[in-house]
Amino acid sequence: MSARPGPFDPSPEGRDTHLVLENAEGRLSMWPAWRTVPSGWAARSGPAPHEACVRRVEAGRG
């Protein structure tokens, strides 16, 4: 078991690591900025630090 950050975890340095994606149903998904955005989803915000993306989702702003 390694405690390293996974694709959806914050990186220790607080870099611009993540996107917030949205699909047609309005569902939101965190997404690592280094991976191609899956079809049917579009980036609503980011790249931004993980924390910032989480706050945007909490606020419902994506």
Add this chain to the structure above:
Amino acid sequence: MALTLERIRADVADCLGEDPADIPVDENLVDHGLDSVRIMALLERWRREHGIAADFADLAERPAIEAWAPLLGAA
């Protein structure tokens, strides 16, 4: 065309991905990243372009530009 000390230094720097100014002529090149594959590549190049006669062991035995110069006819 005969090799010069500066040419040797420039070629070595090139294969190490460094600036020639950063390669001292009297230091062990191993400490700067020189390895057998790079020596082989340099040898090939110098044989092709300058017709030198030294072999791998000659260069690898004392990997420093000053030591190489006489072996490469650049002394």
Add this chain to the structure above:
Amino acid sequence: MTAPPVTETVLPLTAAQSGMWYAQALDPLSPAQNTAEYLEIDGPLDPALFAEALRRVAAEADALRVVRVEDTPDGPRQYVAHPDAAEVPLTVREPDTVAEAEAWMRADLAAPCDLAAGPLFRHALFRVGEDRWLWYQRIHHLVIDGFGHSLLVRRTAEVYAALARGERPGPRTFGRLADLVADDAAYRSSQAFAADREHWTRAFADRPQAPRLAGRGALPSHTFRRRTAHLSPETTQGLRDLAARLRATWPDVLIAAQALYTSRVTAQPDVVLGLPMMGRMGSVALRVPGMVMNVLPLRLAVTPEATFAELVRQVVLGIREVRRHQRYRYEDIRRDLGLLGESRGLVGPLVNVMPFDYAVDFAGAPARAHNLSAGPVDDLTVNIYDRADGRGLRIDHDGNPALYEDEDLAAHQERFLHLLDRLAGTDPRLPLAAHPVATPAERELVLEEFNRTERAVPPTTLVGPIEAQAARTPDAPALVYRDTTLTYAELTARANRLAWHLRSLGARPGAVVAVSVPRSVELVVALLAVVKAGAAYLPLDPDYPAQRLAYMLGDAAPVCAVTDRADRLPDGTGTPLVVLDGLDLSDRPWTDPARALTPAHPAYVIYTSGSTGRPKGVVVPHRAIDNRLRWMQHAYGLTAGDRVLQKTPSSFDVSVWEFFWPLREGATLVVAEPGGHKDPVYLARLIREQSVTTCHFVPSMLQMFLAGPDAADCAAPLRRVFASGEALPRETAQAFARALPGVELHNLYGPTEAAVDVTYHACDPADPGPVPIGRPVWNTRLYVLDAALQPCPPGVPGELYLAGVQLADGYLGRAELTATRFVADPFGPAGARMYRTGDLARWTARGEVEYLGRTDHQVKLRGQRIELGEIEAALAAREGVDGACALVREDRPGEQLLVGYVTGDADPAAVRAAVARELPEHMVPAAVVALDAFPLSPNGKLDRRELPAPVFAGSGDGARQPSGPVEEALTRLFAEVLGVGRTGPDDAFFDLGGTSLLAVRLVGRIRAELGAELTIGTLFEASTPAGLAARLDATGRAAEDALDVVLPLRTAGGRPPLFAIHPAGGIAWCYGGLSARLGPDQPLYGIQARGLNSDEPLPRALAEQAAEYVRHIRAVRPHGPYRLLGWSVGGVLAQIVAVLLQDAGEEVDLLAMLDSFPAEQWRERPAPEEGDALTAVLRMAGFERTHERTREDVMATLSRAGSPLAGLTDRTLSRIVDIVPNHARMMREHHHRVYDGDLLFFTAAAPRAQHWLHHGAWRAHVTGPIVNHDLDCVHSQLLLDRQLDEIAAVLTARLKELGA
């Protein structure tokens, strides 16, 4: 010691050679240290001239003249022959084929080399064609390495060419072995050596885990497997070009590619590769054929966001750093880091680049080298040869056969080649995440082929099919609980009336209704009513702490909460309550309520542990659970005749199918008692009595169930058992097959976030290895993804992601959590989501998934999901706690223990007590340990491995003494089962490290020793010896079967059983203490009077009674030898039983009596009064009757003493009142016959009123000697602990004499 001959030089070994010497000494019969290759020579060759060339080279090369290596008091020494004495025997052969020659070579290579005897090498020449030769050379790795080989080959070709031309070969060019030794010694005493050590120790101070492609390490084998491939000239050129663009060499690029591959396959972002280094640059060794090479660790960080260009740069700089310290030996680094002692490696795969130009020729005949063995392969070595022959790079994957099968090597190689292809043709500035390690074929297999689960299902809900079923079979039994059975019509009517009522309170599609009702008919009615009303139900476990219940009510904001009693839920939550107790619904309609329910509406909300300290509500829509139940019905086909056990708490999602699947299919739901799910004995009885066909177990509970005495009795009714909730061990599946042959065992897997289960696997006990969690259910896709979110090929571990119709909507009111766990699906239909499980898993080649563990700190404890973060948050919130952490330990195999650690000045016991008020029982640490500081790893992270095991100590000597034998026995049993020194009567079981598993063991011991019937639940409610003793007093009703004629006190054990016959009161529980003292190998059965639990007539004569006992005894043990014992009347009966057994021709080899006297001694004495039954009862408990006058007095005495007899029912007591005088009467009427054998006798030797009683009276009735032991006690005290110790010691010795 004799001086060596002058023709030999003796040299010590270099450090490099010593490494090889020790490796060979460790395994003298291993040929793994042999290195070998052959040269294929195309052209004419003169064997005689060749032999001469070899001889001359041997004269020049010291390595070829090392004749032997011997161990001496000063360490191993190598003996080098004088150059004039160089001998090189050359075998010359003419095989028919190359294959034949290769077979010979391999056979030669497989023979170990005896270093002390020599020779250390072998040469052979094969003529395999008119002008085609193979030159084979095998040399021990102690004297040569790969570069040394190339020096020898080149010189041999040079000398041969000169000889062929008739010329003198040029002068010797080799350096001397002695120079190498001197150089090595100089290095090892130099400043550089110390600096190098410092460098390596610092670079690897945190001792990173070696990345193993096989997932584990192994000892070196004697051989290795090899698979060879050639990289196409195009790809080779592409890699060279790429290297040039990145200002690197092609080996740098290959090493970077291997690092990328290794990182992904091992799921490690920190990769240490092994680099075999020539080790000769700038050294005299450059001209010495010898053993110089070293393996050095190259440490690389591989992350998905980095580019390949960055990774190559890291390699270039990393190797530069390695080269500066390359003389320091690998073995020394491992020793410095303390890895040698742990047999731990430091590096994963080796990347061995061999750029030596082998373009040699023998007098014009070109030669090509074929490596046969490059030395031992500990794990995996990727050998890359640039033979400069225009054929592209040759790549050999050499693997340790203990770790890699041929197909494993092939898979690794094929993927590596594909990856090189991709990298050669891709922009190196793309993130590494763009590159999958699976081949295109593997990708198709794991993404598509294994996930073909599309299945059209009608758009229904959880509840629709239940209502349809109820309409079809209104009179069929729907539900059984205790003595109540409801038909479908009755259940429907009750649920409908409540549903209408709930509707009036706001229950409708999209709303949530909480249900907090213990397992009962009402619970089923309530859950059904909620879904009938169209709302989602929120189960609230009535056992949860009030604070947690209040949190969930606040978080989920249900429109109302259904409870059985008014005080079930905490006050002040503002949730309207629907209290079932006393609720009159007769005016509500009994018809199905109307509702605008769609498959997209939520069906239930179940809370799971949350890592940030707050539990989170998972919202599961009807579509998801409906798919799940439709699949289940298709897979397992429940029929109207099936009876499904409902025992899982409703707050655990397995309960969802237990409740609703049977009701959708017309089967019957059998509802277990509250708490019954923790008690294997109760469950076995329920399954048997209620003919349960289908049930579920969490694997750890299944294990306990199977270990119980009654599991096998469930084989008849049971058809199928489902296991889920945690990993199912293969041993459990095998134990299942043994105990319940013919019953199906299905392993299911799924998180609450994906409608209970998403995979299934039918267990076949014959299968080896771990039990897979299986294949995806209908309309479900499984992805095993690596750190770059790319699919892992079969066999490669990754994180398991789930996609498809069964996904939950998300977490109630937690958008951010939902967006991080339910994420965009890159492989499914556009816009689809996948759920990130946090579980580690891998595909098997057959398309099933194996569960491997967790990627985070979530743990499963007895099937319950626990986020350690939540426990840590609860601990940290306490006053005086500075830091907290929690983990699950397994210090004793199979016993998992949740332990909390805190720093600060809080009292750990108080902290534990405080969190127990907030967290559900399964999340409360068994112990909280206070630390001064948390142990840290060298890089400053918490080092969980270094956290100390909790020390559990009972209050021991300082505790009050146990009062009464039961409390005393219980304190002893607590200490035994918990494995702690001593416990006091007020020590709580769970404070001392008690776990559920240990609880089952303890209850088993209490049942066996005290004959007391109690459930696991009792232990949870009363967890101290004192509390438990009081509980046994108050409610300790003995189980009915503890009053059967045969009372099995210990059934296990290899020796012939001992049968112990009851005293006058008829109960044999008193022998429980004997069982523990006679040891685990001695079975013990009590024999009790008939009629204790029935109204059967009592026997009229002892002979009749004894004859009946003989039948019972022979049912247990059909033939002798028999061993009998009895206290009081029991001894008399034992003598009669012995005689009857001898009549039947059976052997009786032990007859033991505890203060029993023959009939004639009693005949003249008056029979006791009826009231003396009470005296007999007291005596069975070890008391003489003193002040007790009435039955109430007697019971009070027994109660105070904690005797289980205090729990006897009135009916049993009144039977004893009959049994005691009946014995007295029969005793006086009996006439003894002679028993042929010895008598072992124990006398209660304290002065007594009946002074005439004497064991000598038995002389008339036994033929053998009577051996008597006097014990300092009165008759009634014979079975108290002190006497029992003595009696057991004598019995043990006697039983030992008798043998098995």
